[in-house]
Amino acid sequence: MDEATAKQRMAELQQQLERYNEEYYVQDAPSVTDYEYDMLLRELETLEQQYPQFAAADSPTKHVGGAASRTFEKVPHTVQMMSLQDVFSYEEMNAFVQKCQEELENPEFSVEPKIDGLSVSLEYTNGVFTRGSTRGDGFVGEDVTANLMTIANIPKKLEHAPAFLEVRGEVYMPRKSFAALVEQQELNGETPAKNPRNAAAGSLRQKNAVVTAQRSLDIWIFNIQQIDGEILSEHIESLEYLRKLGFPTVIPHSKPLRTAEEIRAEIAAIGEAKLHYAYDTDGVVVKVNSFAQREEMGATSKVPKWAAAFKFPPEExxxxxxxxxxxxxxxxxxxxxxxxxxxxxxxxxxxxxxxxxxxxxxxxxxxxxxxxxxxxxxxxxxxxxxxxxxxxxxxxxxxxNACPVCHTQAVRDPEEAAIRCPNPDCPAQLMKRMIHFVSKDAMNIDGLGPQNLAALQENGLVHSVADLYSLKKK
Ligand SMILES: [Zn+2]
The missing domain is CATH 2.40.50.140 (Nucleic acid-binding proteins)
Incomplete structure (x- = not known):
């Protein structure tokens, strides 16, 4: 293989692998088998060794921490990562509160927003983040440490840490990042991610942590799973403790609540406020605050009896x-x-x-x-x-079958769902290119908005982005 052929093949492979990565996480429907993917990745690796001068800085072969294999290691959860019993009305929530009040002496409750993301476990040994995993089926998850390492808000090292600590959190994609991702996918003619949750899940389960790093994921920590070297007796207290250690934690109602009425008011308040959150909230979690009382109530095989998730109805x-x-x-x-x-x-x-x-x-x-x-x-x-x-x-x-603006016959790439206008001189495309060109993300040219650009184009004064620079003042 000569240099030119190698260079071209490497570019092809990179593009192909990136597309498969996208398919794998966005659509949960990869078009190739893991084996085919691995073979292509290996081919690219070999070429990159032979022709390092052509290796792209963001090549799919380059993994953060060197731990991005096609399949993830399994991680058994010492403490089961349980799900929650869902309730869908205030009546059901009242029944839950009443049951706790019957079984426990003066129970207090913490009330916190339920973030719609992906549950993960983070383990710290002597203050060092050693392993992170997905929930999986609650008993066994996947090792996604390398990917979690790319999330800026996850502390990698803790000061004054206990000997061992395992916390549970929710990885989410902020709405802004989700909107940007969808816009990019639309632009590329790809099927866009369905919602921030799917996008977050797919991003976290990327084979290549470099891709995860580009997704601007974030995390809220909401529970201590295991701790060795510190005694804590209440949930709200434990969240404060985690905050001091440097974790971004969910912020529950500042003080524990006692009555069904107080809880109902707080759920309604979160329902109002959630529109302004930077992330999706699909409900409110109500938990017994005291760890001793939690023990007292126990759990079924799947869910703890001391917690309930109030689910907001979807707004349609x-x-x-x-x-x-x-x-x-x-x-x-x-x-x-x-x-x-x-x-x-x-x-x-x-x-x-x-x-x-x-x-x-x-x-x-x-x-x-x-x-x-x-x-x-x-x-x-x-x-x-x-x-x-x-x-x-x-x-x-x-x-x-034709472009609505220049009426050129549209084409469909067999590998994409989108159709395109193939005319490079299409006025609609030129307009969008110019709008992009003068936008904040590109050249940031003041005073040239879509309206002015349209006027210039309609009067035949610009036929390309370059023409913007040869415009006379008149
Ligand atoms: Zn056109």
Whole structure:
């Protein structure tokens, strides 16, 4: 193999492996077997040894801590990572509180937001973060230490630490990072992540910790699983202790609560406040505060009897689909956008949502005029969940075969769901490129917004991004 061929093959392999990584974590539907993936990775490794000058800095072969294999080591949990009993109404919550009050003497409760993420265990020996794992089935999880190492808010070393400490936390993807990830995926014509939780789970289970590092994951710690060298007797006290050690912990109601009424008021308050959190909250966890009382109540085989999770109902709205607009991106990807009668969702008025591509529309059989159910994924990105009923006489919707702006025949990459306008001079693409070019993320040119750019383009003054620099003042 000559140098040029090697260089080209390495670029191909890198691209391919990155795509498989994406498929593996975003869609939970890899298109190749682990074996095929490993073989391609090995081929790239071999080429990188022979031609180190062509090895990319962010190559899929480069793993943080050298511990990113295709399959994760199993980690048995000494203390079972239990799930929680869910309750879906205040009546059920009252019944839970009442049961605790019957079995325990004057129980106190901690009330805290339930973060919608992925549960993990972190182990510290003499203050050093030694191992992190997923919950798995509660008894055995996966070793994802290398990936957890990339999360900035996880302390790697603790001052004044106990001899041994195992804490439990929830890894999540902040809404902002989720929105950015989806935008990037749309731009690349990939199927976007469904919600922050799926995105977080996929990101944490990346084979390549470098990819995890790019996902801006974060964590809240909410429990001590094991501790050796410190005596703690209450939950809220233990969270304060963890905070002092340097952990980001969930913030429960500042003092323990005693009555069902107080708990109900706090759940309602969190329900109001959650819209403004930087992360998704799908409920509120109510726990008996005293460890001794927890022992007293015990657990079933799956859930502790001393805790309950109040689940907020998902906010969904029905509306009418009025139109499907086609938007041409700066890379030529043609994205259908649903325009519907405005509805209030997660505190704002929403009237449009991306329909991604033809596959998305076909799977849900979305037709013009349909009554549709919409919601906000991660309380930030509007999405069409499903069709409630078709409009009378409506026909299945087909994306047109041509670019809506320059009318060039659209093309579909067989490996992607998206269709593209292949015309490099397409005015729609040029507009998006210019908007991107002058934006804060790129050249940050003041005074050139989409409106001014549109005026310039309509008057034939710009035909490329370079033209922006040869504009005369007149
Ligand atoms: Zn076009």
């Amino acid at each position: 709205k029905e509306t009418t689909l009025r139109e499907i607009q086609l938007s041409v991106g700066r890379t030529g990807v043609i994205t259908p956008v649903a325009i519907f009668d405005p509805v209030q969702l997660a505190g704002t008025e929403v009237a449009r949502a991306t329909l991604h591509n033809q596959d998305f529309i076909t799977e849900r059989d979305i037709r013009l005029g349909d009554t549709i159910v919409v919601r906000k994924a991660g309380e930030i990105i509007p999405e069409v969940l499903r069709v409630k009923c078709h409009a009378e006489g409506a026909l299945p919707y087909q994306l047109p």
